[in-house]
Amino acid sequence: MSRRPYVRRISTTTWYLKKKRDLVHMIQELTSLFVGIYGILLLWGVKALSEGPEAYGAFLEALTGPLSLAFHWVAFPLVLYHAISWFNVTHKAMPIQRGEEFLPGKYIVGAHYVVWIGFSLVVLFVAGVF
Amino acid sequence: MSDLQLELEILRYDPEQDQEPRFQTYSVPCQEEWVVLDAINYVKDHIDSTLSYRWSCHMAVCGSCGMMIDGEPKLACKAFVRDYVNKTVRIEPLANFPIERDLVSVLDDFMNKLRRVKPYLIRKEEKPLSEGEYRQTPAELNKYKQYTLCINCLCCYAACPQYALIPEFIGPAALTMAHRYNQDSRDQGRAQREEETASHEGVWDCAFADACSLVCPKHVDPASALQQMKITSTVDWYLEHLGMGGKKS
Numbered sequence: 001m002s003r004r005p006y007v008r009r010i011s012t013t014t015w016y017l018k019k020k021r022d023l024v025h026m027i028q029e030l031t032s033l034f035v036g037i038y039g040i041l042l043l044w045g046v047k048a049l050s051e052g053p054e055a056y057g058a059f060l061e062a063l064t065g066p067l068s069l070a071f072h073w074v075a076f077p078l079v080l081y082h083a084i085s086w087f088n089v090t091h092k093a094m095p096i097q098r099g100e101e102f103l104p105g106k107y108i109v110g111a112h113y114v115v116w117i118g119f120s121l122v123v124l125f126v127a128g129v130f
Numbered sequence: 131m132s133d134l135q136l137e138l139e140i141l142r143y144d145p146e147q148d149q150e151p152r153f154q155t156y157s158v159p160c161q162e163e164w165v166v167l168d169a170i171n172y173v174k175d176h177i178d179s180t181l182s183y184r185w186s187c188h189m190a191v192c193g194s195c196g197m198m199i200d201g202e203p204k205l206a207c208k209a210f211v212r213d214y215v216n217k218t219v220r221i222e223p224l225a226n227f228p229i230e231r232d233l234v235s236v237l238d239d240f241m242n243k244l245r246r247v248k249p250y251l252i253r254k255e256e257k258p259l260s261e262g263e264y265r266q267t268p269a270e271l272n273k274y275k276q277y278t279l280c281i282n283c284l285c286c287y288a289a290c291p292q293y294a295l296i297p298e299f300i301g302p303a304a305l306t307m308a309h310r311y312n313q314d315s316r317d318q319g320r321a322q323r324e325e326e327t328a329s330h331e332g333v334w335d336c337a338f339a340d341a342c343s344l345v346c347p348k349h350v351d352p353a354s355a356l357q358q359m360k361i362t363s364t365v366d367w368y369l370e371h372l373g374m375g376g377k378k379s
Contacts, residue, residue, distance in 0.1 A: 004145035005228035005236045010294050019201070022291050025339040089340065093357035100269045 031082040034075040087112045133162040136169050136211050137218040140181065143229045151229060154178075155218070160211045167195050167206035170221065170233075183233035190347055193281030196288070197233050198222040203288035205347045224288040226297075240284055243300045246326045247308035252319025264316040277310035277355055279348045286342035286352050292335055299335040300326065302342035302352035309355035312362070320362075328363040336360070 016022040048059035062068060090112050091105030124130065136158045143151040156177055158169045167185055174181050185195040188207045195206040200220055211219075227235035257264075286302035287293050293301045308327045312320045326332055336356045343353040 002145070003230070005230055006143050006145070006148075006151060007228045008151075008225070012295060015291065015294065021289075021341055021344065022339070025291065025337070025341070029337065089338070089353075089357075092340075092343075092351065092354035093361060095354065095358070097269065097273060100272050102272075 028082065028085050031078040034078045035082055037071075037075060038079055083116070087116070134160050134211070134215050136160045136214060138169060138173065139218050139220045140170075140173070140233070141220075141222040141229075142181070142232050144180075145231060153220070162212050164211045165207050166199055166204075166209040166211060166214070166219070166221070169211055170206060181233075182231045191281060193283035196224055196283035196285045198225055198288065203285035203345050205283055205285070208347050224284055226288050226290070226294045227284070235284075237284065239297070240282075240287065240301070240304065243304040244282075244307065247300065247304050248319060248323050248326075249304075249307040249311060251311060251314065251317050252322060253316075254318045266315055270315040273315070274310045274313035277306050277313070277350060280306060280310075280350045280352075281348055283347060285345045285347060286350075289341040289345040291339050291341060292337050296335050298331045300332050302336075302356065305333060305336075305359065306350060306352040306355040309359050312359070324363065324366065327359055328366070333359045333363060 016026040045056075045059055048055040088109055091108040094108060095105075096103040096108060138156045138158055139153050140156060141151050142148070142154045156173045158172050158177075160169050160172070165188075167188060170181070170183060171185075174183075183195070183197070183206075185207065186192040187194070190205050190208045193205070196203060197206055198204075198221065199206065199209050200214065203224055206221075221233065223229050223233045223235045227237065227239070230236045280303055282303055284303060290299075290302055293299050305327055308323045311317045312323060328334070333356050336353075338353060338357060340353045343351045346352060
């Protein structure tokens, strides 16, 4: 009796369309592109700032254009989704053991939100929002 | 007395006759408390004795009966038929593994990978038996206990999209087993294991889809083990490149 194992091939381009779990995972992966674009935007702003008030003013002006606003309406929720979906699994990557027991995951996730909100408030304060 | 009728659509593959797998449907009279494995056993005993599949303990301990049930990797002994009434249940061998015959998968790839991560206690120097056992506190035990619950059913590999796309990926169960020993206070072999676990075929092929943890019938949470290993591997890389050692056991 000879062995002749059968290998099932999967599509390397459409595999994630078969199962909702995989599709959600791919959406989360793709939202990282918008995190990257935000990073580039930030670098552009820093570069403009280093070039003086005129360049920085032009950068801020560009942000108020319709194309920029349309981008932000799409990008911001996706980046928010990306951040939240990662924050919600942080307890898996960094469990904290106190004595024999592990700290419940909600405290580790919650601490991330607290730090996130704290940093955001500092940024908004420095930016002169309040 | 049978309570319900279950339609099983089972993937069949006879390497001596079939060019590719095909589905065969069986109508099985089931009792309400049956699990899918009972229904498959009924097929084997009363309808078609040529059906091949693995099983042993019938109580989610041996890990032999992992298979795709309605597209999800599950233990057939832990999936109740009452959850599949009024529908045809599709039974296939574990996804992402070659098919040996019918529902029997070829697991050689996993066995080789498991061997590569050295899933056993490694000591730099064994102490003589006369000095007694290696003692451990309950806290030290709890640090890795969850990962000892793995029964190698390989449902995690069948769910893992990364393993499906990158067959070289060492994968969830084997890497989790490496983490289990790395976390063990009696072990000193992390540096040895890191040659495999911190490689591109190791934890860095994991995209944290979390599918392995979602399907794990023993709640081992392999995804957590792999993410913790990524952090350890990163810290070790920096320590090594800053000339501060790294890869401590």
